[in-house]
Amino acid sequence: MDMLNPYCGVSRDGRGVARLTICNAGTLNILGSSAIAGIKEGLQSLAADESIRVLLFAGASEKSMIGGADIKEMATLDQASAEAFITRLAELCDAVRTFPAPVIARLPGWCLGGGLEVAAACDLRVAAHDAKFGMPEVRVGIPSVIHAALLPRLIGWGRTRWLLLTAETVDAPTALAWGLVDAVALAGELDAAVEKAVASLLACGPHALRAQKALLRQWEDLPLKDAIELSVGTFGRAFLTDEPKRLMQGFIDRKR
Template sequence: MEVLNPHCGVHRDARGVVRLTICNAGSLNILSSAVTNGVREGFEKLAKDPDIRAVILAGQSEKSMIGGADIKEMAKLDQKSAEAFITQLRDLCEAVRKFPAPVIARLPGWCLGGGLEVAAACDFRIAAHDAMFGMPEVRVGIPSVIHAALLPRLIGWGRARWLVMTAENIDAPTALAWGLVDKVAPQGGLDAAVEHTVKALLECGPQALRSQKALLRQWEELPLTESVNLSVGVFGQSYLTGEPQRLMQGFLDRKR
């Protein structure tokens, strides 16, 4: 594993799949300012590499990908430093959300608060059978903010309201039923479930996938008619990559 900084380790395989591991953040992989900035720097550096096909975001331990933000640090904040702290976390979530290639959240154990916000910013969320999810911020006197705003889009207003206002945790089967995660792995099968998703992504045109991710991000923001019309030009531009010609011809050749 290559160490990009004290809190970000990277392993890249021959397929162009990167596993980005959050390091030196305690057993629950807690996001202090230093950890948050280290992981963001890792994503920003990797974003410049056009050959990366997918990123798996993982924690160093099996207790969590990210357990949450650092309460020890947050307890000492005032208004100004609180805004600086949460801006750093916002910037990490945006680095994940705007990463050009697909990002898969590998979710063992606990995924709480800021950890769930980072997970929501990923493209895919794959949970262990015993993973637990929650937004406990209101219990410690703060609202859930920044990329908690993705939750109503993922799971609907009622369920998002339940998570951020009751602060009750939900288990992996509930998270799957709500649409908060995409897949729940059987016991001992988390990495196999992640690899299944990686293989599906590798079957796709890499430029097409990057284009699709960018479109989805725009669809989140734009009115429907604008989303439809914008995508006409993106469809045309895909032919400049050579991928449609190569992959469609390959499909036709196999059909013969």
């Protein structure tokens, strides 16, 4: 693994899969200001690399990808510094959400608060069988904000209210049933489940996947009519690459 900075390491394989690992943030990978800045910096440097087909987002320990934001730091904040802190965390979530290639969250153990907000910003979420999820902010005197706003789109308003207002945690099977995660691994098989998701993405055209991710982001903010119209140009531009002809011909040849 190559260290991009003290908080962010990256490893790559020959398939175009990059693994970004959160480092030096404690056993639960807690996000303080320094870690937030380092991870965001790492994401931004990798975003320029068009050879990356899939980004795997992971923590250095098996206790969590990101356990949450640093309560010890937050306890020292005032209004101005609180807004600055949460803006930095929002920028990190945006760096995940706008990463050009698909991002898979590898989710062992605890995924709470800011950690769940980062996970929600990823494209796919694969959880360990014993993972736990929650938004406990109201129990420490603050509301859940920034990319918690993505949760109603994932799990609906009722379940979002339950998470944010009760601060209760949910287990991995519940998270899967709610749509909070996309897959739950069998015991001891988290990496195998992640690899299955990676393989599904690698079976697709890399240019098409990047275009599809960009469209999905834009669809979230557009009326249906505008979203459909926007799609037409994206479809046409796909034919500026060799992917449609090459992959469609491969499909036709397999059917013969």
